[in-house]
Amino acid sequence: MFTGNMVTEAIPARVFSLYKIVTSKKEIARNEVQSLMEPSEIYEGSSYFSSIIKAAIELKIVDIQDNIVVPLVPKEEMKNIEDFRLYAISKINSFEAEQFFKVTNCIVNINERIYKHTLTDTALLNELSRETGTQITAPMIRGWRFWAQFLGFGYMNNMSFLPNAYVFVKNVLRLMNLEKNKEYEIDDFMLMFDAYGKIISGNLAKERNMNIALSSALRELHDNKEIELKYRSDAEKRWILYPSVEQFNDQIASIVYKGVKK
Incomplete structure (x- = not known):
């Protein structure tokens, strides 16, 4: 999500849920975490787990050591989703060379022209691809929008982006x-x-x-x-x-x- 291509599966709520599962156990293996997030008796379809744990590792909230998923942030420091937002924002600059960072910077600097497009408009995707030097597709931008709203770059109205970084800037001030x-x-x-x-x-x-x-x-x-x-x-x-x-x-x-x- 934050390194390589953006994905739709690793939404903030799922990444935080993974962290909460890991911190609720003294020790837990990777396959056990997956079975708790995707119970075989009720889960059907493609697995999202690899994308979710990859995002968690990228943000350095967990790591895998000898197939055991270990928390890297003490649970006392990340009790709720607001704590997670603040922590994630503290790590964003480390992804400056990556697609997520470049797309965000490009979108917020489009300014009022963003109102002319939905996020999946071909014209906007072409501009983002040109400006970032990587091919940006509609599924990638759908993945971006979940994190853009969560981190506080602006607000979403369906697939339209309304740039107001109040939530993000407020956390940066902290x-x-x-x-x-x-x-x-x-x-x-x-x-x-x-x-x-x-x-x-x-x-x-x-x-x-x-x-x-x-x-x-x-x-x-x-x-x-x-x-x-x-x-x-x-x-x-x-x-x-x-x-x-x-x-x-x-x-x-x-x-x-x-x-x-x-």
């Missing part, structure tokens, strides 16, 4: 360990952000123009008083939000971290 009520110059903030959030911001530094997904997220955080976006006319370096008719449009000189809400 990982950044920012000091509450401290003001960060925008270049410093973006450098810290890239340590975890480069998948949506990686192509922006040269122009200092934020894409619609990141801009929508920052505006929502600002409106929620989780951060404060600040404009200063004398600031030497400023970043530009993607234009909005109704919301904050000033160039950003700095950001005050107020504390993200649960």
Whole structure:
């Protein structure tokens, strides 16, 4: 899923379920995990298990040692699906050279043009293939959409993608360990952000123009008083939000971290 081709089978809920099974046992073999996830008496059809465990291994939440599936993250640190989301986001930058990372970066930087397409439109698939240098097919993008929504790059309406990375950015802010009520110059903030959030911001530094997904997220955080976006006319370096008719449009000189809400 995160290395090689994207797949539809390894959805977030299945990967987390695998982790919960493994952490509920003192020791469990690979075939035992599979039998619990795909009981032979009720399961019919093609097995999804190989894709699911591959994604779990890629994210480094489990490993296989002598055919035993072992957890790599203590269960006390990943109690629920929200903990899993935060952990997965912390690992995303390690896949920068992979298809999932490249497709995500391309889609969020299409900006408003994404509204003209469903994710499986031939024109969009051709553009993604051209931009990423790999053949992107409809099944691959269907697999991408589950993780895109889970990680918080935007929202899905059937096969349409609505770019607003509020959930993703909120979790990145948690990982950044920012000091509450401290003001960060925008270049410093973006450098810290890239340590975890480069998948949506990686192509922006040269122009200092934020894409619609990141801009929508920052505006929502600002409106929620989780951060404060600040404009200063004398600031030497400023970043530009993607234009909005109704919301904050000033160039950003700095950001005050107020504390993200649960």
